[in-house]
Amino acid sequence: MTTQTYQQASRQLLNQAQTELAAGDLRQASEKAWGAAAQMVKAIAEQRGWRHRAHDLLFEAVDYLSDETGDEEIDRLFDVASALHVNFYENWYRARRVQRGIRDVETLLDKLEPLLPQA
Numbered sequence: 689m690t691t692q693t694y695q696q697a698s699r700q701l702l703n704q705a706q707t708e709l710a711a712g713d714l715r716q717a718s719e720k721a722w723g724a725a726a727q728m729v730k731a732i733a734e735q736r737g738w739r740h741r742a743h744d745l746l747f748e749a750v751d752y753l754s755d756e757t758g759d760e761e762i763d764r765l766f767d768v769a770s771a772l773h774v775n776f777y778e779n780w781y782r783a784r785r786v787q788r789g790i791r792d793v794e795t796l797l798d799k800l801e802p803l804l805p806q807a
Contacts, residue, residue: 694731695804698724698797705790714786719776721786721793725769728800729753735804753803765796 689697705720726746733740733749740746747766754762772789775781781789 689730689734691731691735691804694727694734695801698727698731701727702790702794702797705793709783709786709790712783714781714783715776715779717786717790718772718781721790722769722773722776725766725793725796728797729766732800732803753800757799757803759799762796762799765792765799768792769796 701720701724705717705724708714708717708720729746729749730740732738732753733745738745738749738752740749747770750763750766754760768789769792772781772786772793775786775789
């Protein structure tokens with residue numbers, strides 16, 4: 689996939705997460721939010737020539753981006769997205785926690801997207 693394709697998928701998945709949350713499907717909302725975060729990290733990694741085809745490589749890319757920007761919140765926000773991914777499997781979270789997580793993922797995307805070249 690291309691950088692732009694990952695970036696577009698990220699925003700589409702965030703919208704799907706919000707739709708799933710509104711429909712009450714917390715597991716799908718959680719997974720879509722995780723996907724949105726992962727796709728945006730993949731977009732940046734792809735653009736920079738970084739490997740990104742495994743979870744550990746996504747966390748490595750996030751570490752690089754946090755160091756590069758000096759913004760430690762990027763790490764925390766990606767950890768929230770990862771916890772939402774776990775929630776897809778475990779279904780532990782109540783609606784308000786998923787809702788907060790989706791808001792955090794949106795904040796993460798807003799922090800990461802400017803790191804991509806503008807088309």
